[in-house]
Amino acid sequence: MKSKKIVLLVIGAVIISVGFFYLGYSKGVLYPKEIIVRGIDNLEEDEINVNFGIFWQVWDKIKKDYIDGESAKDQDLVYGAVGGMVDALKDPNTVFFPPEDAKKFEEDVSGSFGGIGAEIGIRNEQLVIIAPLKDSPAERSSLKSNDKILLIDKTPTTGLDVNEAVKIIRGEIGTKVTLAILRNGWSEPKDFTITRETIKVPTLDFTMTDDQIAHLQLYSFNENANYLFYQAALKTLTGDARGMILDLRNNPGGYLEVAVDLASWFIDRGKLVVSEKFRSGAETAFRANGNGALKNLPIVVLVNQGSASASEILAGALRDQRGAKLVGEKTFGKGSVQEVMPLADNSSLKVTIAHWVLPSGQIIDKTGLAPDFEVKLTDEDREAERDPQLDKALEVLRLQLEPVKSS
The missing domain is CATH 1.10.20 (Histone, subunit A)
Structure with a gap:
C-alpha cells in the first residue's frame, strides 16, 4: 500500500511537471x-x-x-521590414534602397536618363511637382509647381515614396507616361500624357535690359553652375550693370557648395551663408569664401513654389546678409540634409541628419521663405506671355536705383 502511494505520488509529480512545462511552452x-x-x-x-x-x-x-x-524570399522579407522601419519615421527624404534600387539611385544622380524633366517631392503626404525643368517634356506639357500627382499610369500615388514614383515615371526614351494631375482651383484631375526624353538639366541664362539691369536666371546648382555664373558675373561687371535680378524660380536646388560659392559673389568673405544643425545640437557653419565682387550691386531675388533647397539657402542668405528683397511666391521649404550610407549587401540608406539654418536663425524645412512682395503668376499670364513677377522685381530694383531726393 505504501509503495502504491509512492508510485501515485511520482506519477502525480510527473503529470504536474509536464503540465507546467506545457503551460510554460504555450505561454x-x-x-x-x-x-x-x-x-x-x-x-x-x-x-x-x-x-x-x-x-x-x-x-x-x-x-x-x-x-x-x-x-x-527571406531577404525580401528583411528588406520589407527595414523599409517599414524607415517609413515609420514619416520623413519622405529618409529612404531605404535595396541593392537594385541603390544602384539605380547612384546612376540617376550621375547620368542622363529617360524621364519627363520635373523635380518631384512629398508635400503634406501628397506627391507633387516641385519644379518642371526648362525646355523639358514636363514644361512643354504645362505641368506647374505644386501640381498634385494622383496617378502614374493608373498606379495610385497614395503611400508611394519619391523613389518609387520616380521608378514608374522614368523609363525607355520615346515611351509615354500618363499622370493624373490635380491643380489648385480645379474641381477634378486631368490626364497629362508625356513622352519620355533624355533629360539634361539646364543651368543658366543671362540677359541685360536696355537700362543696364542684368537678369540672371539660374535653373540648377549643378557642377556647371560655378563656371557659368563666373562668365555671367564678368558680363555684369564689364557691361556696367546698375543692378541684378537673380531669378531662382523653378530651381529645385543642387550642390550646397555651389550655393555657398555663388553667395560669396554678393557678400563679404567670412560672412555666414548657412549652418547645418544636427540632432546633437552641434552646428557646422558655411561662410562666404570669395571676393565679394558683386557685394555693392543692388539685387532683387525672384522665387516661387518651385524654388527649393539650395535656391532657398542662397535667397535667404542674400536677404539676411544683404537686405535683398524677395519677389514672387513662397518657396517650397526643402531645408534638410541627407546622408547616403552604403550598407553591407550593396543596399543603402538615405537618412536626414540635419536642418539648414539661415543667418537669421530661420529653419527653411517645411516652412519655406515668404517673399517681401507676393506676386502670383496665373495661367492667363502664361498664355499671354506676361510675367508680372519679373515686372514687379524690375520695379522694386529701379526704385532702389533712383537717386535719393533731397528734402
Whole structure:
C-alpha cells in the first residue's frame, strides 16, 4: 500500500511537471521573451531593450501558414521590414534602397536618363511637382509647381515614396507616361500624357535690359553652375550693370557648395551663408569664401513654389546678409540634409541628419521663405506671355536705383 502511494505520488509529480512545462511552452509561444540585440556598434550604450519576439512571431507565421509562403524570399522579407522601419519615421527624404534600387539611385544622380524633366517631392503626404525643368517634356506639357500627382499610369500615388514614383515615371526614351494631375482651383484631375526624353538639366541664362539691369536666371546648382555664373558675373561687371535680378524660380536646388560659392559673389568673405544643425545640437557653419565682387550691386531675388533647397539657402542668405528683397511666391521649404550610407549587401540608406539654418536663425524645412512682395503668376499670364513677377522685381530694383531726393 505504501509503495502504491509512492508510485501515485511520482506519477502525480510527473503529470504536474509536464503540465507546467506545457503551460510554460504555450505561454512562451504566445508571449515570446524579449530579445536583447548585441554585437552592433553603440547599441549597448543606448540601452536598447526591444521586443523582437513580435517580429519572429510574424516571420514564423508567414513561413508556416501564409498561402504563398514557399515563394516568399527571406531577404525580401528583411528588406520589407527595414523599409517599414524607415517609413515609420514619416520623413519622405529618409529612404531605404535595396541593392537594385541603390544602384539605380547612384546612376540617376550621375547620368542622363529617360524621364519627363520635373523635380518631384512629398508635400503634406501628397506627391507633387516641385519644379518642371526648362525646355523639358514636363514644361512643354504645362505641368506647374505644386501640381498634385494622383496617378502614374493608373498606379495610385497614395503611400508611394519619391523613389518609387520616380521608378514608374522614368523609363525607355520615346515611351509615354500618363499622370493624373490635380491643380489648385480645379474641381477634378486631368490626364497629362508625356513622352519620355533624355533629360539634361539646364543651368543658366543671362540677359541685360536696355537700362543696364542684368537678369540672371539660374535653373540648377549643378557642377556647371560655378563656371557659368563666373562668365555671367564678368558680363555684369564689364557691361556696367546698375543692378541684378537673380531669378531662382523653378530651381529645385543642387550642390550646397555651389550655393555657398555663388553667395560669396554678393557678400563679404567670412560672412555666414548657412549652418547645418544636427540632432546633437552641434552646428557646422558655411561662410562666404570669395571676393565679394558683386557685394555693392543692388539685387532683387525672384522665387516661387518651385524654388527649393539650395535656391532657398542662397535667397535667404542674400536677404539676411544683404537686405535683398524677395519677389514672387513662397518657396517650397526643402531645408534638410541627407546622408547616403552604403550598407553591407550593396543596399543603402538615405537618412536626414540635419536642418539648414539661415543667418537669421530661420529653419527653411517645411516652412519655406515668404517673399517681401507676393506676386502670383496665373495661367492667363502664361498664355499671354506676361510675367508680372519679373515686372514687379524690375520695379522694386529701379526704385532702389533712383537717386535719393533731397528734402
